[in-house]
Amino acid sequence: WISPQFKLYLIKEFQRLKDEELKQLGWDIRRNLTKINYRIHTDAIREHLIPVELSREQINLVYASEADLLNMALFGKTAKQWRDENPAEKGNIRDVANASQLVCLANLENLNAHFIQEGLGQPERLARLNQTAIQQMRLLVEDRAVKKLGGKNDEE
Template sequence: MKNRIIDVQNVKITISKEESDDYICITDIAKVKSNSARAADVVRNWLRNRGTLEYLSVWEQLYNPAFKVFESEHFKKQAGLLTFTPSVSEWIEKTNAAGLYVKRGKYGGTYAHKDIAFEFASAINPVFKLFLIKEFQRLKEEENNLRQMEWNAKRFLSKNNYLIQTDAVKNYIIPHRDLKKDPQWIAYAEEADIVNVALFGFTAKAWREMNPELAKKNNVRDFATIHELTVLSNLETHNAHMIREGKNKEERFEVLKEIAEYQLNILSTAEQIKMAETCDDRTLFQPVL
């Protein structure tokens, strides 16, 4: 996922998504206490503290089965010594820690799991920590609302357009079959899979077999992109129309496959053009220093 940036008391804080967890750039947080050039030193000094090492060790033992507890003890024994100046990279390498990581390049710095980042902020500035938590929660609420809207849109498109196709199957395919030998649900599944294979490249059954846990509460269409669902809507409409025309499955599949490839390419190209225009606009209005 793309990095997100929140503004906390005029300090830009970068948040990165790693798998299912949020990691916050504590180098950005450190700028509250020092300037950008010395922010890394603030993080290093924080890591020297025994209380910090105790907290990190307990967090890792709770959430990271691969954490090397024995190695972490060496760090804690040296805490407080003037010669003890550990780096985050050294801590990660020797203990196999997962709560911190170092990123290079753009948006570079030390990133910490949100639990650890809030603890770091508390050590730097307790008041700033409160504002950080408030802005972080606001961001998560916005993301949750957006996900809910997208999910509702997906389900609406999937369910309502599926009705168009199932109605066509009911009226134009099932009446011509021996329902005792060929139950209605088989006819529905076959028609759905014509569209699934044309769009996704695999059947719903194949997806369920590959994703047994997800399939308990979801289907493949729940994980489709907005572009795919838009094309899916069109494919189901086209399929229903071709069923009424009496075209066989092979003919319909070839047509649907061509439509899917063409429309996905059109939507993807349009999105790329929009992104390029947005970047050009941002460049155009950059202030001259």
């Protein structure tokens, strides 16, 4: 015989665990959105922006610069600026992005790869990517399919 209190406790705890599992799954799906075009983006950088004579450190700076270009286009700040403004946060700016921002970021990665292949310079790419980010975010924040991806900060 199970007491009603214990049965209620088990049900509540099971529901809490299921809710936690769904939150984690939603975060994984949203975070993986940014990984979709990562290979396309990094290949374009490697093939068009990195001369063979660069050191490992210099190569890493090129990749970081391109990541910050995307951060500037979408969030209006670099990863370092965000870290300086949010010292208590774990992770990076992309880890706290909402589903709409992550969908937009995945699109910007692909578009930036195209712009790199076309030979556009960073200032021109930043301007175009920022305009695209503004347009897409206007649409994405209202999109029901994106909202279903859920997660924190989706109203921001």
